[in-house]
Amino acid sequence: MLEIKGLKVELEEEDKQILKGVNLTVEPGKVHAIMGPNGSGKSTLSYVLSGRDGYKVTEGSATLDGQDLLAMDPEERATIGLFLAFQYPVEIPGVGNMTFLRTAVNAQRKARGEDEMSATEFLKVIRAKAKTLKIDAEMLKRPVNVGFSGGEKKRNEILQMAMLEPKMCILDETDSGLDVDAMKLVADGVNALRSEERGFLVITHYQRLLDHIKPDVVHIMADGRIVKSGGPELALEVENNGYADILAEVA
């Protein structure tokens, strides 16, 4: 589904290489986790895949179902089924959460040549999905992420994911800033979306999120490369011994 081959990326502003040849394939129905120390390039990978400005791809490719992601605008990537749950969801004063979600859902439907969702239908669907994430009507009415707690912002990301039903979900440190209860809620939301057709790439610092969202494959990223891949046991190894041992081993 998601295929990344030899991806090399520099910062546009300065001549600094962040990704130094990333290879990664996520199959439908699978959950891949990327772990790694600070500054290893995990978040950059998520931004480059979703089309954020400020990065220059110097080599390699990234495709979703064979379609060249890197040639597309961010909105086109979303339309073909890519979703990024932000590490720091953006506050947008003046835009109601509900308006935002409905605009997004219908923009994608329209771009795919599907009928737009009516206001009544939308309301029915969103209420049901918000309820399972414990997002109340008040939160849906408020401006996007404005005044939301850390946990509320992350739940709101998962709600967007549930509404947009993407094929390929990237979660960038969704566990950061969450207490145990909130993490459980977010993980339940993600698990509810797991299916045969959908792939996940979960970026995290810590193993604990992976207790709740069980990965099929775990990758260790360091200095712009994936240095080791393995099963869920790799995450436990990191938890117990830190990154130092693994990095020493592959060096």
Place this chain on the structure above:
Amino acid sequence: MSAVKRIALKEAKQEAARSRLDGVTRPEGGAWITSARENAMARLLEMGLPGRRDEYWKYTRPDPLTQAAVPTAAVFEHDDTPVFEEIDRLRIVFVDGVFDAEASDSLALTGVEIERLESAATSDIHWAQGLYGALEERGQNPVERPLAAFNTAMASEGVLIRVTGRPERPINLIYRHKSDCSDVIFHHVVRLEDGADVTLLENGPAAARLNTVMEIEVGAGAGFHHVRAQGRDHERHAVTHMFARLAADSVFKSFTLTANGKLTRNECVVELCGDDAVAHVAGACLGDGDFLHDDTVFVTHDAVNCESRQVFKKVLRNGATGVFQGKILVKAGAQKTDGYQKSQSLLLDGDSQFLAKPELEIYADDVACSHGSTSGAIDDEALFYLRSRGVSVVDATDLLTLAFLAEAVEEIENPELAEELYGRLDGWLTRRRSR
């Protein structure tokens, strides 16, 4: 500036006023209005016309508003439904400054007396006697507003509204523009008796060149709600003044939407004279190209525990200019004053500019006053966030532009009226897309 130079400048302004009035036919009327007009004329001749050297006109050239020759303005043809059309209201229609009886509703409404200035002026005494020109005259100090005095001296049309109760429908002044060279002066007076409450709507371009003064006396516990949508004619010029005086526990709320227009100067002068009074003045403007919009606001706190709020938002592109001059004056003794002032612009390109002069002048020691003025582009982070959810860059930009203006539009308490104005803003943005 040297004293000699200052005197010479003043004389030049006075001379400009004299020559402007030369050969102009003055309106006739009964004793009460004749005396008010003559007083205003004397004020004007003393002040002189505003010139480009005046500090108060530093950012906006007054010439097109002061000169004898009317700058022409093509009538903007469109087939959109006029704003407020869906609202149940009492309509008073003027076409190029001339009252249109056929298009207007009967001026009868429970809880309010409405009369046209033209007919009231013929009587020898009138309830507006102590008001017409009086609030304008108070507003001349500490800053001179000669174009308002000119208005008081020369106006022959307008409405006099005395609100005694709580009329169930808003009153809507509709200003149609049919002639490319119309030069129109309106002078309105609104008096709200104690405890009265009214909503006044204004819409339309009115003329090629417009000069409007509205004087509003708000009695104790009364509420004045004002929503205005200035017409979209690109070449029009307009100067408007609102002079309001608020008694204790009264509320004054005014919102103005301005889309297009070559030059618009909206002055609002509010005096909080009774304790616990509230004044909110807000505006949203959209300018594209040859556009200058100037909001000049002067709020005086002269009583205890009053609240004032100014919220002005401007969206500018293609070389459009926005001006904000806002002042809060807190007089000695006006303790517990809560004054707030916000003026912001969203510059959609590098050619546009926003000039802001926020001022606070405070002579009381127990007050909370704040002001903030910013100028910026669309937020890249927010734009990317929206796009990453599948919203196109054009839709996302419009959504963020509307969001920027929302804080000003939210000042309108009536959701139905706010919805009308959101529709206008949305329409303006949509039309800009096809260009």
